[in-house]
Amino acid sequence: VEAFVLVQKELQSIFGDKKAQDGLEFLVNMAATVEIRKDIYELVSKYLAYIGKENAILLLSIDDIDIDTANAHSMCEQLRKYFMQPNMVVLMSLKVDQLSDIICRKYAKEYGVKYGIDNQKQEYSEAVSDINERAERYLAKLLPAHQRIYMPKPEEFLDYELVIPESDKWSYKLVDGIRVKQVIPELIFLKTRYLFYNSVDSVSYIVPRNLRDIRQLLKLLVQLPDFGHDDTGRHHGI
Numbered sequence: 293v294e295a296f297v298l299v300q301k302e303l304q305s306i307f308g309d310k311k312a313q314d315g316l317e318f319l320v321n322m323a324a325t326v327e328i329r330k331d332i333y334e335l336v337s338k339y340l341a342y343i344g345k346e347n348a349i350l351l352l353s354i355d356d357i358d359i360d361t362a363n364a365h366s367m368c369e370q371l372r373k374y375f376m377q378p379n380m381v382v383l384m385s386l387k388v389d390q391l392s393d394i395i396c397r398k399y400a401k402e403y404g405v406k407y408g409i410d411n412q413k414q415e416y417s418e419a420v421s422d423i424n425e426r427a428e429r430y431l432a433k434l435l436p437a438h439q440r441i442y443m444p445k446p447e448e449f450l451d452y453e454l455v456i457p458e459s460d461k462w463s464y465k466l467v468d469g470i471r472v473k474q475v476i477p478e479l480i481f482l483k484t485r486y487l488f489y490n491s492v493d494s495v496s497y498i499v500p501r502n503l504r505d506i507r508q509l510l511k512l513l514v515q516l517p518d519f520g521h522d523d524t525g526r527h528h529g530i
Contacts, residue, residue, distance in 0.1 A: 295335040302328040333377045340379065350380045358386040364394045372434050388431065388440075395427040446501040456514070472506065473499055479513040 306328070336350050352375060358364050368391070375382055403419045450473040470478075476499045477488040488498045500506045 295331065295338050299328065299331050299335050302331060329374050329377075332374050333379060336377065336379050351383060352380055353383045353385075355385045357384050358391040358394060361394050361397075364391060365398045368434055384435075388435065392427050392431055395430060396423050399423045399426055443503075446495075449503065450495055450499065450501075476500075476506070476509060476513070479510070482518055483513055483516045485519045 337346075340346055340348050340350060354367075354371075357367055360367070371382055371384075400419075400423055403423060405419050405423075450471070452472050453469055454472045454475050473490055473495045477490065477496055480498065481487050488496045490496050490499075500509055
């Protein structure tokens, strides 16, 4: 608890209202924040020891950090400065291109240009080139290439074989070897008699292009009664 309170005070000194502090108090607090990285490390170590996991690693999971366009860069900076620790692993879910765009727009304010606006002036082109280079260097430092795990693209996972375990409460008997891109149109036809199909060269737009939407639609379709039958298995007309 003492370690937590210490870190909390140091964070308040960094991000709190500095106007409410007098000069001497401000200097004392700022001096204390120099040790915040070490104090966070000790806090995590004491927490792991307290729960009986002294040799474990604390996993800090952050989802969609790139959605908060106003604060994404500052959050990344705080993670980079204080939470890249030997006893911690930070796992971030994000779109690298979207985070890069946020960082570029932040740097653009320093140059006094409107990033993304078409401008043929030479000084604008030079500024944008410098902004892009700075953003690329920052991302290479924050997210080293060897530490990135890329999710499969739709072209890949739509061609995967779909297996629903029998132990799952919404398990459904599917044809062995059926692909993800085939399942959705076939289930829609089975449940509603609306026909969608994939062509030789493309996948129907009724099939979602991300894993979350596929799972949600699949769960909905599996739970629906087949066309012509209600939940009790009795035939009915529509």
